[in-house]
Amino acid sequence: MKIETRLPSLLAILYFSVSLIFLKLIYSIKKRSTAPPPPLPPGPPAYPVVGSLPEMLSKKPAFRWMHNLMQKLNTEILCVRLGGVHVIAVASPELSREFLKKHDAAFASRPDAVSARLISDGYSALILSPAGEQWKKMRRVMVSEVLAAGVFRRFHSTRREEADHLVRYVYSRRNGAVNVRDAARHYCANLIRKMVFGERFFGAGMDDGGPGNEEREHVDGLFTMLSYLYGFAIADFVPWLEVFDLDGHKRIVSNAIKKVRKYQDPLINERMEMWQLGLKTQQDDILDLLINLKSESDETKPLLSLREIKVQILEIMIATVDNPSNAAEWALAEMINQPDIFAKACEELDRVVGKNRLVEESDLPNLNYVKACVKEAFRxxxxxPFNPTHVSSKDLVVGGYLIPKGSHVLLSRPGLGRNPRVWDEPLRFKPGRHIVDESSEVVLVDHELRMLSFSTGRRGCPGIVLGSTISTMLLARLIQGFSWRPPLGMDNIDLVESGHDLTLAKPLIAHATPRLDSQIYL
Known part of the structure; x- marks a missing residue:
C-alpha cells in the first residue's frame, strides 16, 4: 500500500527532472543559435554603400594606404569595405596558411575585375580565371604540357643563349654606365619570346644586341598591365560605374594590351596558318606545342582555340618578365652597397664554377649563397604588393574572424616578408638568413608563407622551376661576369622605393668592370 502511494510522487519527480533537462537543452541550443557571429577583422569605419572608397581614392596608392592602416591598427589582418566588397589584407604567415592551405578550396577562385577580364579576354587563360572548367583545362595545359619537365629541358639551350647575350650586352657597355633594370627586364622578355616564338626580337634590334623600339614597346606594355592588374579600380567594387571609367584604368589597360598584342598576335596567326597549310611540320617552340595540342575526346580536333592560345601566351609573357628582373635589380643594388655580400657571392661562384667559363644551369644547385641573395630580394x-586576388566562395571563419562570402583576400608580400615578428632585422638585406646549414639546398619558394615569392595551394604558381632558374641565372651571370660600383660621384646606391609601387624609385645605373678573361665574353 505504501509503495502504491509513493509511486505517483516518484513519477512526478522523474517527469519534472526530465522536463527540466529538456528545457535546459532547448535553452542552450537556442542560446548557441542566437550567439553573435564572429567579428570581421579589424578595419576602418565605412560609409554606407561606398564603404571606404572615398578614403582609398584620396590616399593613393591604395596598397600603401592599406599597409599604413595595418600598422595604425596594429593588426596582421585587415578588413576594408570598398563598395559592397570586403577586402581582406593578410600579413600573418599563420593566417596565410589557413587561407591557402587549410581552407584552400574555399579561396581557390578569382574575383571579377576589369583589368583581369581585359587581359585574359574574358577569362580564357589560366592565372586570372575564376575556378571552373576553363581554369581546370588551362591548368592541365600549363602543368602537363608547357611547364612539363621534358619541355623545360628541351629549352635549355635557348635559355643559355639568352644568358650569353646578356653578358655580351653588359660587356659592350663596360666603359660606361649600365641600366641594370633595362638589361634585366629585356633579358627576361627576350628569353620568353625565344621560348614561345623562336625569336628573341620582333624587329631587327640594335647593333649592340640591345632591344629595338618594338621590344621596348612590348615590355613597357607588359609592365603597364602588371601595374594595373587588380589595381583597385573603382569599377571592381562598384561595377555599374565601369562604363564611366572614372579612374582611367580600363583605358590604360586596354591600350597596353593593344601595344603588346599588335606584335604577338600576327605571329600567332601566321604560325597557325602555316600548320593548317602543311608548311610547318616540326614543333620548335611553345607556340607550336600549343597549336598542336589535341582534344582528349576527339584527336582530330585542336584542344585550344586561337583565342585561347593568344591569351595564354599573353599570360605567359606577363608571368615571366616581372619578378626575376625586379629581384636581380634590387639584389645587385643592395650588394653594391654591401661589398662584403658581393664578395661572398663572387667567392662562391669562383669556387663552384671557376673563372674559365660562365656559370651554367647545372651549377645552380651548388650556388646556395647566390640563391639566398635572390630569395632575400624576393623577401x-x-x-x-599583393598576390593575385583570391575570392571567398562561402562564409568562413579564419583565425576567429568572419570572412564573408565574396570577400577579396590579399596576401601582403611586404607584410609577410618584412614582418618583425617573423624576421630578425626585417628591413636589412641579409642573404645568410636563408642558409640553414651547408647540406641544405636553398629554394626560392617558402611553403610556410613567411614570405611570398611563388604562391602555393590550388592557385599556386606552376612555373616555380622556370621562374627560379631565370631569376638565379640572371643574378649569377651579372655577379660572375662583372664587378659593380655606383655611378661617378656617388658612394652608394639610393635604395628608395618608388612612390607608386615597390620598384627602386630610380632605375639602377651602375658601372660594370669585367671580372673574367676577355675571351670568355666573346
Missing part, C-alpha cells in the same frame, strides 16, 4: 623587395 625584402617584392615587385607586387
Amino acid at each position: 625584402l623587395h617584392p615587385l607586387a
Whole structure:
C-alpha cells in the first residue's frame, strides 16, 4: 500500500527532472543559435554603400594606404569595405596558411575585375580565371604540357643563349654606365619570346644586341598591365560605374594590351596558318606545342582555340618578365652597397664554377649563397604588393574572424616578408638568413608563407622551376661576369622605393668592370 502511494510522487519527480533537462537543452541550443557571429577583422569605419572608397581614392596608392592602416591598427589582418566588397589584407604567415592551405578550396577562385577580364579576354587563360572548367583545362595545359619537365629541358639551350647575350650586352657597355633594370627586364622578355616564338626580337634590334623600339614597346606594355592588374579600380567594387571609367584604368589597360598584342598576335596567326597549310611540320617552340595540342575526346580536333592560345601566351609573357628582373635589380643594388655580400657571392661562384667559363644551369644547385641573395630580394623587395586576388566562395571563419562570402583576400608580400615578428632585422638585406646549414639546398619558394615569392595551394604558381632558374641565372651571370660600383660621384646606391609601387624609385645605373678573361665574353 505504501509503495502504491509513493509511486505517483516518484513519477512526478522523474517527469519534472526530465522536463527540466529538456528545457535546459532547448535553452542552450537556442542560446548557441542566437550567439553573435564572429567579428570581421579589424578595419576602418565605412560609409554606407561606398564603404571606404572615398578614403582609398584620396590616399593613393591604395596598397600603401592599406599597409599604413595595418600598422595604425596594429593588426596582421585587415578588413576594408570598398563598395559592397570586403577586402581582406593578410600579413600573418599563420593566417596565410589557413587561407591557402587549410581552407584552400574555399579561396581557390578569382574575383571579377576589369583589368583581369581585359587581359585574359574574358577569362580564357589560366592565372586570372575564376575556378571552373576553363581554369581546370588551362591548368592541365600549363602543368602537363608547357611547364612539363621534358619541355623545360628541351629549352635549355635557348635559355643559355639568352644568358650569353646578356653578358655580351653588359660587356659592350663596360666603359660606361649600365641600366641594370633595362638589361634585366629585356633579358627576361627576350628569353620568353625565344621560348614561345623562336625569336628573341620582333624587329631587327640594335647593333649592340640591345632591344629595338618594338621590344621596348612590348615590355613597357607588359609592365603597364602588371601595374594595373587588380589595381583597385573603382569599377571592381562598384561595377555599374565601369562604363564611366572614372579612374582611367580600363583605358590604360586596354591600350597596353593593344601595344603588346599588335606584335604577338600576327605571329600567332601566321604560325597557325602555316600548320593548317602543311608548311610547318616540326614543333620548335611553345607556340607550336600549343597549336598542336589535341582534344582528349576527339584527336582530330585542336584542344585550344586561337583565342585561347593568344591569351595564354599573353599570360605567359606577363608571368615571366616581372619578378626575376625586379629581384636581380634590387639584389645587385643592395650588394653594391654591401661589398662584403658581393664578395661572398663572387667567392662562391669562383669556387663552384671557376673563372674559365660562365656559370651554367647545372651549377645552380651548388650556388646556395647566390640563391639566398635572390630569395632575400624576393623577401625584402617584392615587385607586387599583393598576390593575385583570391575570392571567398562561402562564409568562413579564419583565425576567429568572419570572412564573408565574396570577400577579396590579399596576401601582403611586404607584410609577410618584412614582418618583425617573423624576421630578425626585417628591413636589412641579409642573404645568410636563408642558409640553414651547408647540406641544405636553398629554394626560392617558402611553403610556410613567411614570405611570398611563388604562391602555393590550388592557385599556386606552376612555373616555380622556370621562374627560379631565370631569376638565379640572371643574378649569377651579372655577379660572375662583372664587378659593380655606383655611378661617378656617388658612394652608394639610393635604395628608395618608388612612390607608386615597390620598384627602386630610380632605375639602377651602375658601372660594370669585367671580372673574367676577355675571351670568355666573346
